[in-house]
Amino acid sequence: MDPIHIALLVLAGIAGGIIATIVGGAAVVVYPALIASGVSPQLAAVCNLTALMPASLLAALSDHTQLPPLNRAFAGLVITSVLGAGLGASLLVLTPERMFSIFVPLLLAFATVLFAFSERISQWLRNRAADRGHELTFNLASLKMLLPVSFYGGYFGAGVGILMLGVFTVATGGDYRSANVTKNLVASMNGIATTSVFLVQGVVVWPQTLSLMAGTIIGGLIGARIARIIPRQVVRVLIVVVGAALTVAFARRYWF
Numbered sequence: 024m025d026p027i028h029i030a031l032l033v034l035a036g037i038a039g040g041i042i043a044t045i046v047g048g049a050a051v052v053v054y055p056a057l058i059a060s061g062v063s064p065q066l067a068a069v070c071n072l073t074a075l076m077p078a079s080l081l082a083a084l085s086d087h088t089q090l091p092p093l094n095r096a097f098a099g100l101v102i103t104s105v106l107g108a109g110l111g112a113s114l115l116v117l118t119p120e121r122m123f124s125i126f127v128p129l130l131l132a133f134a135t136v137l138f139a140f141s142e143r144i145s146q147w148l149r150n151r152a153a154d155r156g157h158e159l160t161f162n163l164a165s166l167k168m169l170l171p172v173s174f175y176g177g178y179f180g181a182g183v184g185i186l187m188l189g190v191f192t193v194a195t196g197g198d199y200r201s202a203n204v205t206k207n208l209v210a211s212m213n214g215i216a217t218t219s220v221f222l223v224q225g226v227v228v229w230p231q232t233l234s235l236m237a238g239t240i241i242g243g244l245i246g247a248r249i250a251r252i253i254p255r256q257v258v259r260v261l262i263v264v265v266g267a268a269l270t271v272a273f274a275r276r277y278w279f
Contacts, residue, residue, distance in 0.1 A: 028060040029234045036074060036238020043075055043239070044082035044207055044246030045253065047184010051131065051266040053235060060231050064277075065123040068115060069221050070228055072180050074235035076214025078243025083208035085247040089201045090208060101212055104173040108213035111177025112220040128274035130179045131266060139263045169209075176210070177217045184210065203250055 035056035039049030050071050057067035083090070091097055115123075169187070176183035184206060191202035191209075221227050 024060060024230045024234070028231075031056050032060060032231060032234040033238040036235040036240075037242040037245070038238075039071075039075065039235075040078040040239035040242020040244075041246035041249060042242075043078060043184060043210075044243050045203070045250045047188060047206065047210075048266070049075055049184075049239070050180050051269055053239075054131075055269055055272075057231055057235070062228055062231055063120055063124075064127050065115070065118065065120045066226060066228050068123070068179055069226050070232045070235060072112070072177070072214060073218045073221060073227055074232050074239050075180075076211055076218055077236060078239035078246075079207045079214060080211035081240060082243045082247040082250075083204055083211060085244065086200070086204045086251070089204040091201060091205060100169060101209055104169050104209050105212050105216045107170045107173030108177035109216040109220055111174040111179075112217035113177075115178045116220065116224045116226060124277045126179075127277060128270055131273060132270045173209075173213055176213055177220075200251065207247075 035053050039053040042052060043049035050068075053071050053074070054067055057070050058064060062070060118126075172183060172187055176187070187206040187209060188202055191205045218227075
């Protein structure tokens with residue numbers, strides 16, 4: 024890998040780390056950079072999930088005062104989420120590369136739609152919990168929503184931050200900062216699970232992953248601070264525009 028690609032991945036990692044810790048969805052920036060460096064679509068998903076794990080953990084620890092009580096209910100939620108992520112990662116390794124390439128534009132489009140409607144998704148989740156008389160806390164309702172979200176996150180990851188943010192917004196009663204820090208902590212735990220699967224399978228492309236990781240760690244620390252002050256709408260508009268453009272570009276590449 025030449026110095027230009029290394030620099031590209033570090034810069035993409037910084038941008039991705041910032042995005043991941045503020046709203047989630049670094050894959051729409053990181054994923055194309057990995058493919059540009061010569062990594063296949065399937066292995067790009069592996070590198071992306073592995074490289075973002077330290078950034079999410081550092082972002083959570085840097086604002087740990089906003090974490091919910093680490094009680095038995097929360098521990099159960101984390102364990103369930105980790106199991107879901109591990110299963111998703113296992114399926115990713117087993118998916119034929121050509122089939123995964125066909126899925127890429129669909130997954131990117133799905134992630135972009137999540138960004139575009141994330142506020143409505145979060146509001147719908149809050150309203151649904153209120154209509155059913157659920158207490159806005161970490162309970163079985165949160166667990167049922169988080170398991171499929173974590174499975175998807177272990178398989179591809181793009182847009183999973185928005186889904187997690189929606190679940191935890193319900194669980195924290197609409198407190199964005201607490202929900203976002205919780206999302207970062209759980210995402211990092213899921214990242215450990217998926218990375219373990221990838222390490223056992225020997226599918227991590229280390230030169231690209233380490234270059235990307237160097238950037239995501241920096242971006243994660245920056246993003247943790249920005250998340251306290253930046254209007255999320257500004258970030259969301261930028262991600263939706265980039266995501267839509269990338270969806271079209273990858274559809275042309277893999278479908279036509």
